Amino acid sequence: MDSNNFCVIMAGGVGSRFWPLSRSAKPKQFLDILGTGKTFLQQTFDRFKNICPLENILIVSNKDYKDLILEQLPEVLEENVLLEPMRRNTAPCIAYANYKIREKNPEANIIVAPSDHLIMNEPEFERVIRQGLDFVNENDALLTLGIKPNRPETGYGYIQINHNQKIEESECKPTKVKTFTEKPNLEMAKIFFESGEFFWNSGIFLWKLNSIMGAFDKYLAEVNELFKKGIGVYNTDGEQKFIDQTYSESKNISIDYGIIEKADNVYVLCADFGWSDLGTWGSLYENSQKNEENNTVMGKNVLLYDTENSIINMPEDKLVVIQGLKDYIAVESDGILLICKREDEQKIRQFVKDVKIKKGDDFV
C-alpha cells in the first residue's frame, strides 16, 4: 500500500434531519440506519483501509464524540483522531489535518471524505479513488468526485464542466470544472440532468498536500497562518491546547466557499459507484429494502396493516401495530416517537427546534 496515501474522514456533523434516530449526542455517522451491521463511520473507515495504511487514516470530529469514535473504530490510532473544540465548518478542519499530515509525510496525497454517505459499489469506489490519486500525484490540482446523476435530483449541489469537454460514458477522466451550483429547483435539475455537463457534488476531494496548502496560502491565508503557528506542537502533548485556542480564533468557513469555488485548478472526476448522501428520509427510503407494500421496516416486532410507502423505524424489540398509514415516517428512538408525513420531512428540523425550546436540550 502506498504510504503517501492519507485519508481525512470528516465526522463532525450534527444534523437533525433524522431526529429522533439521530440525536446531538449520536449523529447520523454513528448510526446504522440501514441495518447493515456497521455504522456509516465504520463503513467509511473500512472503505479506506484498502487504500491508505491504517496509520494514515485521520478522523476529524468534535471533542464530544471522542469516546464514540474510539469505541466504533477500535483500530484507529488515537493520535489520528483530531478533536475540534467547536464547529468551524470544513476549511479549518482541513487546515488542521494538513499540518498534522505534513509532520508525518510532506509528500502525502490526501483524500478528504464525509463520514456519513452511502457507497454501494466498493470496488468501483476504490478504482475511482486510485485513478484520482494518480492524477493529483502528477498534477497540482484540487480534484473533486462528481457523481453521474441518474435522475433530476433537487437535493444535491451540482458541478458543471465545459460544454466542449462533455464526458462520454467510456472516458471518465479528470476534467476542468466550470462552476459549482447550489441545489437547483426541479426545472433546472431536469436541464442539468439532460445536459450531460453536470455531476452531483459528492463532497469527496483528492489533492496532494502541497496543492491544498498552496491553495490555502492563496485563498485562505488567514486560516492557514493560524494553523501554521502550531508547527512543532502537532503530534505532541500540547496539540489539543493549541487547537482549542486556534479554533476559537479561526473563522467559520467551508472549504467549498473558501477555496474550491475560487481556485482555478479545480477538476472533477466523474464517478458511478452507487452513491447517496442519505441526507433525507426520502433518500434513505430510496436506498432501503422495501416489502411488498413498499414499506421499509426496521424492528422485529412490527405488525403492519393497510400501510404503504412508509418508513417504519422502531427499536428492535418494541411491539408496534400500525394500521392505515400511507406515505408516512414513523420512528422511535431512545424513547422518543416521531410520526410525520414523508412529504413533510423538511419540517422535522422545525419540530426539533420546538422540542428544544419547549422541552429542553435533553431531547435533541
Added chain:
Amino acid sequence: MDSNNFCVIMAGGVGSRFWPLSRSAKPKQFLDILGTGKTFLQQTFDRFKNICPLENILIVSNKDYKDLILEQLPEVLEENVLLEPMRRNTAPCIAYANYKIREKNPEANIIVAPSDHLIMNEPEFERVIRQGLDFVNENDALLTLGIKPNRPETGYGYIQINHNQKIEESECKPTKVKTFTEKPNLEMAKIFFESGEFFWNSGIFLWKLNSIMGAFDKYLAEVNELFKKGIGVYNTDGEQKFIDQTYSESKNISIDYGIIEKADNVYVLCADFGWSDLGTWGSLYENSQKNEENNTVMGKNVLLYDTENSIINMPEDKLVVIQGLKDYIAVESDGILLICKREDEQKIRQFVKDVKIKKGDDFV
C-alpha cells in the same frame, strides 16, 4: 343509609378494544382512561358508597385481579371481593352474589352494575337508583335502567317498551319491557331513536333478592342449584374452594340471555344521567375534552402539528411529535405502540389476536 341496599359491581371484563391501553393483566375497569384521577372501578365504587353501606358493596371479578382490586379499593371488605376462577359470563356471577347476600340479609334489594361505564351526572344517577330501589322493594320486578338515547347509536343494544306506554319527558317511571334488541344498523337505529319507544340498555339491573332468586329458579334452575349447594359454606374458609368447583361445573351464560329476555316481570326505568359504556375509542373520544383541532390528548410531552380529530394517548412523560394525522388513534402503553385509523377501530380486536399468535400472550 338503608341496610337492605346491596350493590354488586361486575369487574371481570377483559376486552381488547382498548389494547394496548387495556391489557389482559389490566383491563379497562382498572384504568383511568379519561385522566380523571380515578379508575372506572374506583368511580363506580364511590358512586355506590352513597347508596349502600360499605359492607354491602360486593365486587365480582376474576381471581387474577384480586390484588388490583384490593389496591384500587382500600375500603372494600376483602370478604366482599368475589373471585371467579374462570369466565362464565354474568348469570353465574349473579347467582354467586345472590347466595353471598342471602346469608347476610334475605331482605336485600340489589343493584347490579358494570364497573367500567361513564356516568356524568352523579346526583341524577343517585336519584334514579333510589327511585328504582323503591320500585323493586314494592314489586316483584326485574328492573333495568334504560338510557334515553340522544342519537341513533349503533353501538348499543336497545330496550323497547309498548307503543301505548311511550314515555313523556316528564314522567319517567318503571315501565313494562316489550323486547330487547341487539345492536341495530344505522337505519334501524334512526327509527328506534325517533320512535321514543327505545332506550339504550345500560346493563344496570335492580331487583329484590327474592325476585331474582325466583327468576333463577324459574329460568336458570340448573345454575341456581349449583350455587344453592354452597349454603353454609358462603362466608367461610371453604367458600373459594366450593366456588372453584362450582364454576367449572356451571354453564357459561349471560343474565340477559338466561333470564332477562325470558322473564315476564321485566321493567325499564328510563334514565338520563350522562351515560356511556365507553366501549369504543369512538365513545371515549366523544366523552373526552378536545383541543382546538379536535384532538383528545393524554401525555404531557406531546407536540402536534397538522393533526386533527385524533386520539393521542401517550405515557405521561414520553416525548412524542406527531405531524399530519387526521382521524387517527395513536396510543402507547406499557411499551406497546398502536397507530390506527379511528374509522377502523373495530379491527383492533383482530390486531390483538394476531399479536397473540405471532408474538405471544405477554403482549395482550
